[in-house]
Structures are given as structure tokens and as C-alpha cells.
Amino acid sequence: MPTRHVVCNMSQIFESSQTTHVSPTLAVVTVIISRDRYLSPVRVQCLHWADETTAGSTLDCTQATLRARTLTFLARIGQFPRALYTINMTNEFRPALIVVDVQEDFCPPNGSLAVPEGRDIVAPINKLLDLPFVLKVATKDWHPQDHISFAANHAGKQPFVDFATIVNPDNAAESYSSRLWPVHCVQGTPGAELLPELEADKLDEILEKGTDRRVEMYSPFYDPFGISDSGLAGLLRAHAVTDVYVVGLAGDYCVKACAEDAAKEGFRTYLIEECTRAVDAGAWPLCRKALEEGSRARVVSLEGPEVLRLSSPSLMTAAPAQSR
Numbered sequence: 001m002p003t004r005h006v007v008c009n010m011s012q013i014f015e016s017s018q019t020t021h022v023s024p025t026l027a028v029v030t031v032i033i034s035r036d037r038y039l040s041p042v043r044v045q046c047l048h049w050a051d052e053t054t055a056g057s058t059l060d061c062t063q064a065t066l067r068a069r070t071l072t073f074l075a076r077i078g079q080f081p082r083a084l085y086t087i088n089m090t091n092e093f094r095p096a097l098i099v100v101d102v103q104e105d106f107c108p109p110n111g112s113l114a115v116p117e118g119r120d121i122v123a124p125i126n127k128l129l130d131l132p133f134v135l136k137v138a139t140k141d142w143h144p145q146d147h148i149s150f151a152a153n154h155a156g157k158q159p160f161v162d163f164a165t166i167v168n169p170d171n172a173a174e175s176y177s178s179r180l181w182p183v184h185c186v187q188g189t190p191g192a193e194l195l196p197e198l199e200a201d202k203l204d205e206i207l208e209k210g211t212d213r214r215v216e217m218y219s220p221f222y223d224p225f226g227i228s229d230s231g232l233a234g235l236l237r238a239h240a241v242t243d244v245y246v247v248g249l250a251g252d253y254c255v256k257a258c259a260e261d262a263a264k265e266g267f268r269t270y271l272i273e274e275c276t277r278a279v280d281a282g283a284w285p286l287c288r289k290a291l292e293e294g295s296r297a298r299v300v301s302l303e304g305p306e307v308l309r310l311s312s313p314s315l316m317t318a319a320p321a322q323s324r
């Protein structure tokens, strides 16, 4: 006989008890919490998880990642209050900042996949971190050593110039060709660290992406097949976010993909141009055009009204009341 447990907010899951049973019939999640440090690793026993591959297995992740993933999961099984998922796009302004992959391997002088001038964006991003965003999230590219995007894992292939076919692990008929890269942002290595000059203490969450060796994941939301979902969309909705501001590295890959998916998820989306740099800097104008023509995301300036309005906290609106 399953227990019925209505989940009202995130803290109830992760801060008030060590074990939570979520039911009606198909879901039981047992969460073992490490209380000492929010970003310290936790171990979760997944009896039924949102994606079939982890059901019945044990998952190691940070508590921040776990919280985001569980929110997505709860939303899927209809256990999360509907009110938090209803966004009134017309008269609310609850902005979030997503800082994409500002990591050593993407920056000079030592990054294995250094984006030209990549380090120059940190100073303006730190200024943005002082603004009253309702949620500030950073993402980290966080690959296993055998990740499919590394040229070194494909015999005879060279980084930057060669491509590989990536096949949907769940549907062999679905595939696409993807550019190959030098080994970068391997989990736990110095190259995967956020830049030390980034004021990370001002962040609310740090999410890891690209952790599934079988798929490339430019977007911090999910990979192109939907195999690997970071939980970012659920996290934004849980904070009743209406507007998403995207910055980070690299403009022509992960930042562009982030903006496209944020817009696709229904958020008003802005990519702040001074706070990104591209792998192929010369092609950025074309890339920018493709982003604005192919999605509802807009490329804006630090000096533009979309960013300036963030300095007027009176424009912010409160989160909608929870329905239960």
C-alpha cells in the first residue's frame, strides 16, 4: 500500500528529513542527505527515477544537481504544485542568470580548449552577479574521460577539424554529425574548475552537464536526444522565473544552445553579448544572426534596457503563491 506524500517545497525534501517517500503508485525516491556542505557529494538510491537508465541504480551527484533533477522528476509525476509551473509571461519579471561553463579549460592561458579572450568576460559577469536576479546558476562541463566528444576517443580523428556521428542510445535510427574537441573539462581535474576570479559565492546553484559519455551536451538543459537532463528547466520553474539572461563560454556552442533551449522552454531569453566569446570569433556575427532568426532568444548589450532594468528592483515581482 503506497504512502501518499504531497511535496510542497524543495526544503521539505532536502532539509527536514533524511528519507523521503514520494508516491502515489510509481515513485519512491530515497534521498540520503549529506548535511555538512551543500555542494558536497551525496548518494541517492533511485528506485524509480525520471530516466529509465538510472532507475534501480545508485547515483552520485552534488546536492544541487540532485535537487534540480528531483524537481524535474516530481514535475513529471505530477507531484509538484502546479502554481509553481504556471508563469504569467505578461506582467511578471523574475529574472535568472545562467553562467555557462566559465571553466579553466575554456580559457587562456592554459585551457585545452581555450576560447580567445575567454577570461575577459569574468569582470562583467561578476558585476551581473551583484544584481537582484531571483536565481543565479552556473554550469560546468563535466565529462568522463571516455566522453564521445573527445577526438582522442575516436581512432585517427583530430580535434577541431574532424567530426563523429553521435547515435541516440535509445534509438539507433536517430543520429547527427558533431564536431570533435580536445580532451577538456574531465571530472575532478583542474581544467574543469570554475575560474577562481569568478565570484562563485554569489551563485545559488552549480549544475554539471555532459556527464553521460554517450552523448554530446552543449545545452545546459539537455542533450539533443533528451537522454541526459540536468534539471535546469525544472529549477527555473520552481523559482517562477520569467526571464533568463545567458552569459559564458562559448558563445557559438554551449551559450547559444542554452539560449535556444531557454527560449524553447518558454522563458523570455537574452544573451548578453559582452559577456560571451566564441570559439570561432570571426563567425560570431553569423552565429548571432542564426540564433535570433532560429529562436525567440535575443542578443542584447550590457548597456541596453533589458539589462538596465535589472538595476531597478522595484520592477521585480514576487513569486506566485503556492497552491498548497
Ligand SMILES: [Zn+2]
Residues within 6 Å of the ligand: 141, 143, 149, 184, 185, 210
Ligand atoms: Zn564539452
